[in-house]
Each structure stands twice: as C-alpha cells, then as structure tokens.
Amino acid sequence: MRRTLLIAVLQLVHIASWAAYYALTRELYSGEPGFLVRLAAAETLPTAVGLLGGAVAERRGYRTALALGLLEGLFLASAGVFIHRPLLLWASALLASLFWSMAGPQVLGYSLTITRGSGSRLGVVLAGGTLGWSLGGSVAPLAARVLGPGRVVAAGGAAVVLVYLVLALLSGGTRPARRSGEDASRSTLAAMMLLSSLVFTGTEVIGSVYMAKLSVEAGNLGYAAANAATGLMAAAARPLAGRVVDRAGSGLVLAASLAAYTVYTLLLHSLHGLGFVAVWLIPLYPFLDTSLYKLAASLLGDAMGTAAVISGYSLAGAVLLAASQRGLGVWGYTLLAVTAFQLALALAVLLAGRAGELRLLASALLKGGGEGRPGER
DSSP states (O other), rough: HHHHHHHHHHHHHHHHHHHHHHHHHHHHTOHHHHHHHHHHHHHHGGGGGGHHHHHHHHOHHHHHHHHHHHHHHHHHHHHHHTTTHHHHHHHHHHHHHHHHHHHHHHHHHHHHTTTTTTTHEEEEEEHHHHHHHHHHHHHHHHHHHHHHHHHHHHHHHHHHHHHHHHHHHHTTTOOOOOOOOSOOOHHHHHHHHHHHHHHHHHHHHIIIIIIIHHHHHHHHHHHHHHHHHHHHHHHHHHHHHHHHHHHOHHHHHHHHHHHHHHHHHEEHHHHHHHHHHHTTTOOOHHHHHHHHHHHHHHHHHHHHHHHHHHHHHHHHHHHHHHHHHHOOOOOOOOOHHHHHHHHHHHHHHHHHHHTTHHHHHHHHHSOOOOSSOOOOO
C-alpha cells in the first residue's frame, strides 16, 4: 500500500502540473478561440501513439517506457518558456502531449501490475490525479499573478521530470503482468480504442458544453465552489469505485456507468439552477474510467490496455474538432454525447463477453445480479 500511496502522490504532482498549463493557457488565450481549438487538437491528436508506449513497456519493461516521460516534462517546461509565442507554444504542447501519451498511461499500467490488477488500489492512484487536477487548476492562476504564467508552467514541467525520475527508479525491472485474453486479436485492440473514443467523446462534451452552463447556472462564486466540490467528491469516490469494480466486474460497472451517463447528460440539458448543480456534483466518472481501464487490462494486458484507453482521445478529439465546424448548438452536442454513450454501452457488453464477464453481466441485467466474481485472471 505504501508504494501505491507514493504513486498517488507522484500522480497528484504530475496532473497538477498539466492542470496549471491548461488553466493558464486558456486564460491567456481566452480571446483567441481559433488558436485554442488548434491547441486542443495538438493536445489530443497525438494520443494515438500511446500504443507505442505500451509496446515499449511490454518489450523493455516499465522503466524504459516511464523514462520517455522525461521528454514530456521538458517539453511542458518549454511550453512555459514560449507561452507568449503561439507557434512555439503549440509545438511544445504537441511534443509534450506526444510523450505523455507514451509514458503517462504506463503509470497506471505499472500500478495495475504491482497490485495484481486491484481496482481499489488503482482508484487510490486515480484519486491522486483527480486531486492534482483540482489543485493545479485553482492554485496556478494565483501563482501566476506573482510569478507570471510562463514561470508557473515551466516549474510544472520541471516537476514532471522529477516525477518520472522517481517512477523510473521505483519501477526497476518490473514488466507488465500477462493477463488471460492478453493475446487478443487486432480487432479486440481496435474495439477497445473505439470504445474509449466513444466514452471520451461523450465526457468531453459534458466537460465543455455543460461546464460552460455551470458557470451560468451557479454564478462566479458558485462556479468555483462547484468545481472544487466536484474534484473532492470524485477523489473521495475513487477508492469506492475501485472496490465496486473488483467485486462486481469491470464489464458490469462500465455498462451501468454508461447507462447512467446517458440519463445524466439529458438531465444536465433539461435542468436549471440548484437542480442542475446537484446533478453536476454526482460522482459518476470514477466508476466509468476505473472500469474502463480494468476491462482494457483484462483484454489486452496492463501496459497495452491502459495505452489503448488513452489512445481513444485521438479519435474523440478529431470528432469534436469536426463537430465544432458544424455549429451543432447545445442540443446537437447533447445528442452527440448521448449517441456516443449508447454506442459505447453496446460495445462494452460485447467486450465484456470477450473478457469472460458476459454471464455475470447478463445475470445482473436480467435477474437483478448474480453472485461471485468474474474470472478476469
């Protein structure tokens, strides 16, 4: 457990550094939406190379894959150096995201391997990231008033370098655990990437369109308080989500989460005022992403599974970039998110069957649940 807690702290620092970068670049370029779209593309499209990081981890061990994160930190620091020069900032963000895509998922893969696939331990590590996102996003604007945005982002990049140095030393010669179903076909890998893309398409709509609505419904002070509460509630829910996934199975929890997200999205569209804020605060995401990572690991192995999930951001980014050119409006984006969640639900059921969870999933859906745990290993 000590090592899991250490990784959670390192993940907190890691994600806080990226949250600072996001908060400050969005604030600095808030009047240039065209550049922000291009910057968002630079941050999401490179995630397709995450599979290379998984391959490196399987062939050379986690240490080599995690060492790629040193370059992530260096390019994140360069984003701080060039924060007032849009072209160089864009290039730095692209390269930082490229190396994050290869090294970042392996932090979770390594956590799954050393804990023998424990969902509850994975939840602790993910909780560190959730707290880091809230902390970095709230503290960075205050720090930037004293130090300047460039120095804050550069310091975050330096912190990321230190995080990966510790992780590389910590991982030693550890290699990804081999799972039943690990010799999956390319179709399973492609299906897992598609599933992740559909999930992230839906959640990114919520994180953009409905976060903007939150700022209107809650007001400035309420918006800040709601964002802080969201992070704290999600972090608190993560260990519980991990235990639920361990007991009920990743396929069942993922299917239930996607069904819940469909209703959640429609409620966010229809509600206003305190009702909207109350629904917004429901911590669904910890159950969604923990079960997604666990299902991917059971099908593809720890390293390649976590890499496949992160790679899904690439297609999701392309879909959202294309959608932004069509002027869908709030209802159009809502339909896009609901459709994505429903397609993801159907695909999740199919992949749960490949992972050996279909009987448990069918029993839970048709008979109100079954007993025992799925044979994921």
